[in-house]
Amino acid sequence: MLKVENLTARYGRAQILNGVSLELGGNEVVALLGRNGAGKSTTMKCIMGLVEQKTGVISYDGADLMRLPPHMICRAGIGYVPEERRIFPELTVAENLEVGRRPKRDGAPEWTLAHLFELFPNLAERQGNLGKQLSGGEQQMLTIARTLMGNPSAVLLDEPSEGIAPVIVEQMARVIAELKAEGLSVLISEQNLYFARAVADRAIIIEKGALRYEGSFADLDAHPEVSQQYLAV
Amino acid sequence: MGFYLAQLLTGLANASSLFLIACGLSIIFGVTRIVNFAHGSFYMVGAYLAYSLVTWMDGGIFGFWLSLLVAALIVGVLGLIVEVTILRRIYHAPELFQLVATFGVVLIVQDAALAIWGAEDLLGPRAPGLARAVRILGEPIPEYDLALIVIGPLVLGAIWLLFHRTRWGILVRAATQDREMVDALGVNQRWLFSAVFVLGSALAGLGGALQIPREAVSLQMDLSVIGEAFVVVVIGGMGSVSGAFVAAVLISVLNAFAILIFPQISIVLPFVVMAVVLIVRPYGLFGRPGSEAGGAEEPEQPLRLMSRRGAMVLAAFVLILAASPAVTGDFTSILLVDVMVAMLFAVSLHFMMGIGGMVSFGHAAYFGVGAYAAAMGMKYLGLSMLPAMALGPVAAAGAALLFGWFCVRLSGVYLAMLTLAAAQILWGVTYQWGEVTGGDDGILGIWPAGWASGDKAYFYLAMVLCVGGMFLLRRMAHSPFGYGLRGVRDSAVRAEAIGMDVKLHQWMGFTVAGAFAGLAGVVFVFSKGSVFPDVLGISQSVDGLIMVLLGGIHALAGPILGAGVFILIEDWVTRLDYWRVIFGGIILVVVLVAPDGVAGGVDRLLRAVGIRRGDAT
Known part of the structure; x- marks a missing residue:
């Protein structure tokens, strides 16, 4: 289980997080909701060890992640799919996947190239293409596949539906369902409540770097003023 | 006709030499974003080591080439030591720090070479089996030049295979594009960087070692080659190995013909070519605008006008300065x-x-x-x-x-x-x-x-x-x-x-x-x-950089303090033998210990003891 308690973070003088707490249980899909600038991406970067100035507690299956460098956090079983995708533009699709490859891990599904190409058929056809030659949707697929190559047990998906065509968003929803079916835990940050509802088990809302709501989508629907206040719906 | 072919072949042989040193520099820059002045020192040490090994082994063809390889390997180990002890600590520092730190290494290596091999130029032996010249279209071409013409592309091919056919190479190329992402995918960059540095240094060492049959080994080899190597890297595109090769050929062949028309041009030509290329293609022939800076820098604090008290202190200093001739000697x-x-x-x-x-x-x-x-x-x-x-x-x-x-x-x-x-x-x-x-x-x-x-x-x-x-x-x-x-x-x-x-x-x-x-x-x-x-010269430019760095770049008073400290230290150390080691050591200590410079350090000290509060200018 991934546990974040009272997390604060800053970039230089700018305080971004003011005490975020959340939990991601085994084989659970949790949506981290909030507007632009609410602190969703920063929360994920903190978990991944990509933010230096932070306080609080981050642990995964009991192991403290606060002071670990990103590669150790990855090796602990957490996969990260950044919002900006950050594929390697001058590497081929196959090489991008190779960078992500890690040995199999106990208690996590093992992903083979064949399995990934089944999940992302477009990538199979474009193995020899450079990363920069892919469309936005294909790049999004590639980053997810690249992260899965590391055989993580939990995945942080930062705004996977952002800026891609509706048909790909649908494919993305199927992919997330498949990840859950394989036994992964997924923390997914979203601005789109409808997409989040379709893929996640429960919701967390943050605003101005602090927790505002935590609970089921049914409860959230019962209190429309909450989503009205904190989300752009 | 034969004459022009001979010029072309000479140019190509020079291109191979240049490529060997430049490609290591480019690889290192590509991954670590460090502009490594010490690369020329590795080249020089490679030449010295090869000279010693070849004369010591004296073992014919096999001994000669083995000596060259061993020299390159030793330089690789030297690179590892420099990376682990110094550079690893400053990957996130601004490029000024990195440059000055590597210049500190240059100074230290110069004195070490002086202590070990002496100040005399050393003339290496010819390569056994390749000591003669062959006639091509009536012109004599040194056999060793022909060997070099082959070696350059061979090394290029080997590096290409390494970078495209091995997992390690793919990781290196990924790291040149986005280091942080590579880290987040579970790759320990420390070892990746170290390995890259070893490879780059060893290539510089090999480049130097291969030079011994062609030119005398001297203490000036380091800085004389580094300028040209930088140029090749920049023309080719920083981080691009094939770019470095094309640039090395371009410069060397152009030079081989340009000196026929205007013999003095060799020193200037590479830099002219570079200026032209950068104007047409600002990131070099094969380069790309990438994430340039080492790490995200803190935003600069606003400069503040000097306080009344500060102005009075400054005025007092100027007055003391003005009065100094009255009480001190010439x-x-x-x-x-x-x-x-x-x-x-x-x-x-x-x-x-x-x-x-x-x-x-x-x-x-x-x-x-x-x-x-x-x-x-x-x-x-x-x-x-x-x-x-x-x-x-x-x-x-x-x-x-x-x-x-x-x-x-x-x-x-x-x-x-x-x-x-x-x-x-x-x-x-x-x-x-x-x-x-x-x-x-x-x-x-x-x-x-x-x-x-x-x-x-x-x-x-x-x-x-x-x-x-x-x-x-x-x-x-x-x-x-x-x-x-x-x-x-x-x-x-x-x-x-x-x-x-x-x-x-x-x-x-x-x-x-x-x-x-x-x-x-x-x-x-x-x-x-x-x-x-x-x-x-380069040294004068670097002196200026050291002064700014010593003083700390964030304060207006920084360069003034830094220059004062610099001249006083210089005045003191240059009277000593092996002053370069001392000076290089001081530079490294400042870079590693007081990265905000003397002014920043004094400021921190004053704040720590409570004399000064608030923002500094």
Whole structure:
């Protein structure tokens, strides 16, 4: 289980997080909701060890992640799919996947190239293409596949539906369902409540770097003023 | 026909040598983003080691080539030591720190080589089995040159395979594109960086080792090769190995033919080619605009006007300075002139870097132009001292206007490299054009006019010019023009969006900095009575960088303090044997221990003991 308690973070003088707490249980899909600038991406970067100035507690299956460098956090079983995708533009699709490859891990599904190409058929056809030659949707697929190559047990998906065509968003929803079916835990940050509802088990809302709501989508629907206040719906 | 073929083959052989040293530099830069001055030192050590091993083994063809490989491997280990002990700590520092730190390594290696191999040039043996020349179309071509022509592409091919066919190579290429992402995917960058550094250093060592049958091994090999190696890397595109190969061939072959028409061109040609390439393709032939900077830098604090108390302290310092000749000897006055020259030079460099945000690796160019313009004004135009002095800054501003126009089209490391190229072009011209500049012999007999002669009289003149210059630069930093420059530095895009002409601001900032460096050069030349090409050299430029770094780049007072400390240390250590080791060591300690410089360190100290509060200027 991934546990974040009272997390604060800053970039230089700018305080971004003011005490975020959340939990991601085994084989659970949790949506981290909030507007632009609410602190969703920063929360994920903190978990991944990509933010230096932070306080609080981050642990995964009991192991403290606060002071670990990103590669150790990855090796602990957490996969990260950044919002900006950050594929390697001058590497081929196959090489991008190779960078992500890690040995199999106990208690996590093992992903083979064949399995990934089944999940992302477009990538199979474009193995020899450079990363920069892919469309936005294909790049999004590639980053997810690249992260899965590391055989993580939990995945942080930062705004996977952002800026891609509706048909790909649908494919993305199927992919997330498949990840859950394989036994992964997924923390997914979203601005789109409808997409989040379709893929996640429960919701967390943050605003101005602090927790505002935590609970089921049914409860959230019962209190429309909450989503009205904190989300752009 | 045969003659031209021979020229071509010579050019290609030189290209192989150049490629070997440049590709290691490019690989290292690509992954670690470090501009590694010490690369030339690795090259030199490779040559020395190969010389020792070959003469020691004396074992025919097999022994020769084995010696070369072993030399390269030892240099690789040396690279590992440097990476682990020094560079690893400064990957996230601004490029200025990295450059100065690697220059510290250059100094240390120079003295180590001097201690081990002595000051004499060492003439290596010919390569066994390749010692003769073959005739091609009637022209004699050294067999060893032909071997080199083969070795270059072989190494290129091997590196290509390594980078495209092994997991390690793919990781290296991924890291050149996005290091943080590679880290987040579970790759320990530390070892990746170390391994890359070992590979790059070993290639430099191999390049040096392969040179021993061609040229004498000397203590000047390091800095003489580094300029050209930088040029090759920049032309090819920083981080691109095949780019380095194409650039090495381009420069070497062009050079092989250009010297037929204009024999003096070799020193200047690479830098001219680089300037042309960068104007047409700002990131080199195969380069891409990438994430340039080492790490995200803290946003600069706003500069504040000096407090009343600060101004009084400063005024007191100036008064003490003015009174000093009355109580001290001539020697102190001479030293103080050196200090003031260095201060003005450092403040002008800081104006360009700290205020203008343009890192210059070649600021000596404008110092030197000022000095030479004044000297030549006296010698050829028969000017008296004051008009000659006025000519200096004007000429320096002119040179800065010319080179700055090119430089401000680039940014970051590429801009810095182009400033280095500009300085090297001027240095080359000065060095080669003996009839006008006196070449290596310099220009002598440039003494102050009668009323200003004598160490104390000249001290006051120097003080007026230097302190006045520093005051003007400081005023400018606080003027609307200075605000504009800082705005452009902090965000060129936003400055542009509010209607500022970004390039024009940078260009003018560049020119102002050049003019005041020229003024420093003028004061320098009349205090020494002579001027030599090394005032335009890499060492002079790096001295300026060290001063700015010693003082700390974030404060206006930084360069003044840094220059003072620098000259005093230099004055003390250069009297010792092996001063380079001491000086290099001091540089490394400052970079590793007090990365915000002496001014920053003093500031922290004052704050720690409670004397000072709030933001520093």
